[in-house]
Amino acid sequence: MRDLRSHIGRKPVLCGLLLILVLAVVPADVIFLKDGTIVLASYKSSSGDTMTYTIGEKEVSFSSGEILRSESTLASLIGKQINIELVDKTVIEGAFTDYDTDIGYFIDLSFGTLTIPVERVVRMIDPVQAKRYQGSAVAIGLRGLYLTAVGSDNFKSMYGGGVSAEFGLPFMRGLFAGVGLDFAKLETDGLDDLSYLLIQITPNLTYRYLEFRSGQGALSRFVPFASLGGGMTVIYVRDLRDGVYPDSYGALSPHLRAEIGTDLYLTESTYLRLGGVWTTVLQDGDAFSAAGASLACYYEL
Numbered sequence: 390m391r392d393l394r395s396h397i398g399r400k401p402v403l404c405g406l407l408l409i410l411v412l413a414v415v416p417a418d419v420i421f422l423k424d425g426t427i428v429l430a431s432y433k434s435s436s437g438d439t440m441t442y443t444i445g446e447k448e449v450s451f452s453s454g455e456i457l458r459s460e461s462t463l464a465s466l467i468g469k470q471i472n473i474e475l476v477d478k479t480v481i482e483g484a485f486t487d488y489d490t491d492i493g494y495f496i497d498l499s500f501g502t503l504t505i506p507v508e509r510v511v512r513m514i515d516p517v518q519a520k521r522y523q524g525s526a527v528a529i530g531l532r533g534l535y536l537t538a539v540g541s542d543n544f545k546s547m548y549g550g551g552v553s554a555e556f557g558l559p560f561m562r563g564l565f566a567g568v569g570l571d572f573a574k575l576e577t578d579g580l581d582d583l584s585y586l587l588i589q590i591t592p593n594l595t596y597r598y599l600e601f602r603s604g605q606g607a608l609s610r611f612v613p614f615a616s617l618g619g620g621m622t623v624i625y626v627r628d629l630r631d632g633v634y635p636d637s638y639g640a641l642s643p644h645l646r647a648e649i650g651t652d653l654y655l656t657e658s659t660y661l662r663l664g665g666v667w668t669t670v671l672q673d674g675d676a677f678s679a680a681g682a683s684l685a686c687y688y689e690l
Contacts, residue, residue, distance in 0.1 A: 418442065419466055421457045423603045425519025426512055427471065429463075429488055445490065445507075457518070457605065463488060471496075472514040473505060481505065482516075517657060522603040523562060525658075525689035528555045532685030534571070534666060539678040543580055547587065547679055549573030555595060555687070565595045569618075584627040587670070591646050593618025602654070612652040614662070619645045622670050644670045648683065658689040 420428040420442065430442035430449060438453040460466075466485050473481040473496060486495040486502055493506040494513070533550040551571030558564045568591065575585035595616040601608045624640045650664030662685040670677040 419460045424522045425515045474511040527690040528687045530685045530687035534683035536679035536681030545576045547573040547575045586625040588623040591618045591620040610654045616648040
């Protein structure tokens with residue numbers, strides 16, 4: 390009986406030691422931020438919309454608006470492709486394998502597993518989420534457009550298409566510089582003997598509202614945008630009457646273009662752009678304006 394009581398008395402002690410051991414190896418919380426940063430830390434406290442965590446002896450705080458989600462285990466991180474930024478500016482790309490507060494980060498590379506000490510790491514990044522937050526550095530696209538003439542007695546509509554490219558500007562999130570090349574056929578009213586072709590080169594600035602994209606759910610597929618640009622239009626005219634010489638001529642005029650609409654992501658790197666367009670060709674003596682819609686398909690490099 391005494392041995393039984395002695396065994397029972399030791400059980401709480403053993404359970405307590407086991408609990409301490411389990412708590413000691415429980416991994417830190419995994420905090421996924423909207424900008425793509427992944428933080429491994431332990432929750433400490435909250436005040437208003439600010440959450441405070443500890444990383445060793447260091448404290449870090451994030452507002453609720455910065456946090457995409459948080460998880461209590463490393464399960465969803467295992468095997469995930471990540472980038473590790475080091476203090477010497479080196480970036481290591483590989484699959485996350487494990488993490489130990491004393492040893493560091495375990496990253497699976499093509500030739501084996503690399504261990505990176507904690508003190509050498511500046512930031513761990515989810516590259517997919519980072520691109521969602523910041524936007525791609527380069528995107529190229531094909532588009533078609535159809536516009537109706539505004540306030541013109543001689544022209545009815547213009548339709549055509551072209552190519553374009555956009556480049557992310559590092560000093561402002563969501564701001565892109567771009568250029569487009571379009572070819573458009575101009576339909577006339579009462580000028581059946583003349584054929585008009587417009588060739589437009591349009592540098593532009595585009596602001597894309599990326600906040601939806603950096604979130605979660607169905608809304609993350611949408612990126613509203615507004616674009617403003619201006620460039621030069623080559624107006625190529627052919628005279629279709631027999632015996633006329635010269636039977637073609639051209640003119641060069643400046644133009645302005647504005648567009649507003651939304652991008653719809655089909656995949657992580659491909660999106661459709663649907664926009665409403667206004668353009669004005671500043672011809673000598675009489676400006677020509679048209680309004681309509683454009684549909685483009687972009688691919689992010």
